[in-house]
Amino acid sequence: MASLSIDHVVKNFGNVEVIKDVSLKVKDGEFVVLVGPSGCGKSTLLRLIAGLEDVTKGDIFVGDENVTRRSPAQRRIAMVFQSYALYPHMSVRKNLAFGLENLRMDRKEINDRVSRAADMLGLEKLLDRRPKALSGGQRQRVAIGRAIVREPSMFLFDEPLSNLDAKLRVQTRGEIIKLHRQLKSTMVYVTHDQVEAMTMADRIVVMHDGIMEQVGTPLELFDTPANLFVAGFIGSPKMNFFDATVTSTSGGTVTADTTGLGEIALPIPSDSVKDGEKLVIGVRPSHTEVGEGPFRLTVEYQESLGTETFIYGRLAGVEELITLHVQHHYETDSGVELSFNLPAERLHVFRASDENRIPTTTAMQKGASQ
Amino acid sequence: MTQVKSLLGTLVGWLVSIIEIPFNLIERVIGGRRMPWVFMLPNLVIFGVFTFLPIGLLVFYAFTGGTEIVLTDRPFIGLDNFTRLFSCENFLSPYSCRESMFWIAVQNTVWYVLLTVSGMLAVSLITALVLDKITKGRGFFRAVFFYPVLLSPVVVGLVWRWFLDTNGLLNSLLVDIGMERIIFMLDVFWSRFWVIGVSIWFQMGFYTLIILAGLQAIPRDIYEAAAIDGTPRWRVFTNITLPMLMPNLVVVLVLLMIRSVQVFDEAYVLTNGGGPGTANTFLVQYIYETAFASDIRLYGLASAASVAMGVVLLILTLIQLGLAKKAE
């Protein structure tokens, strides 16, 4: 068991800076998910933690120990690879035992640990098979087993579920969470799938182009995204965005002329913006209220999921499709004009210049996240 | 332009129908299921005439006697050729055998094969491991090592003979650094040493390439998993690299063995006919000389030796393939 601390880490490949000055603290026993679009440097950061790549600048600590120059084995970190990276010519038993044999552990202890891990993961009947003779889900569990037997100070996962089918993915997700509860180990988990991140993480790190955009609990990221990127990346379907220009800051309320919505009041302090400033207003589909309201959407199509409905349509002057959400089944048709409302306290306001969030006046949102 | 095109189209159409007519006819006669044989026929004919027919003839010759080359003029003598080859008081001492030259050649060949195969395996494995590690100039070195493979064996023999000659480049270097001149090709040890050395130099690029391909096919993340598992270098090599390289090593071993048993041209030229004495006389040279280069041309005996060699090769290859399958 150990905490992890990444201190101003930079990684260059040639003259391309792939990780740009990242700092992060992971508490002992915490489950942290690194999430971000493909190519943003998640795997690279994980491999730096594991010691498979050397940092260009900065330090990495496991517990109190600076491991920056230590070999992967010395860091006592286990890693589960996206491809599983099982030893193809060894039986499952041997795959599990191999790392322990390297430690010159005695045979009995090795056998004990292997059978405990096999028991925990339901691999008892597969111990004498080769990886080739296993299904994807079983291979995945062997890969996790290989990590467990070493009783490492920390687990790293690099998109471990991306090679599984949808059903197995949900199931294995649950198993990994269960494993985390059982072992109480520190885990750093990489995925490009924000749903995985939201459902598994104690804390999420959103990465983009080699920097950390925001670190927080799933609810914090959902309720108070720090910038446009996080707002667009977290949540499904994606948040709706509208361009706006501040028209008035007098009388304690801010109003803005918003493309597609007209003149609306914004839930931000009037001293945080200037007249004429460009803004981007965001609202999640799940926070829209269909039925009554000042706004009109021309329906293009809908997705009915049985218990809920997503309606996609256009607003005058807005190029992108707008998504509305209804909590139950809802019948509509393309071309129909729908009225809807956007509750002012649910609006997210971002400055167009730096794309950062402008804190809202309503205490309600902050309250909800705690 | 369009006219030319349409003319071409018509021509192609004609050609197709010209080819189509006989094939349609054949298909009607023999049925669609047998058509694949028709398409394989040209290749089958070539293989038949230049591979299977000679093998058949060879077996026939092995069971006939006399010095005539025309098969119908040769008397059938059963196993006499084989009995002659294999009549020995002690198989380990060639001079106790009726065909002592054959057994000298067998002995030389066995030693040559053992040393060349193990030497070549070691050299090409090490070369491949080094080439796999370096990132700069890999292509260049691969080409350098592969280049000799492109040479003709006779050229290889001649170049090295010139290099190792009493007045050759190597000896003048030895003299320059104050050492004695060595007459390499008249010394049993040195001549054998150089025959094996030149064989390895000549062919190592080929085997290095096969092994390198195998090394590069091992996924990088398996090595990374081993690093995370804290595997010492030597154990990575013996427990991961070697087992995963096994299929390629078996291919190398089989090819290498077959080719070393067949050693002839470059060694013959290099040693000026298998010398000194019979120190570098190998099986194929024995077969060649028995059949074509002696006053009495014993085609039957030479054929029997060929058949024996073929059978031994076949058995060795089967054993290796069996082992490889078991290792899987």
Ligand SMILES: Nc1ncnc2c1ncn2[C@@H]1O[C@H](COP(=O)(O)OP(=O)(O)O)[C@@H](O)[C@H]1O
């Ligand atoms: N060994 C490497 N050499 C050069 N560039 C690399 C290497 N590994 C990764 N990269 C680059 O670094 C960036 C981040 O890669 P990666 O960490 O794998 O992204 P992610 O896991 O988030 O999809 C990519 O642009 C990738 O091309």
Ligand SMILES: [Mg+2]
């Ligand atoms: Mg990745």
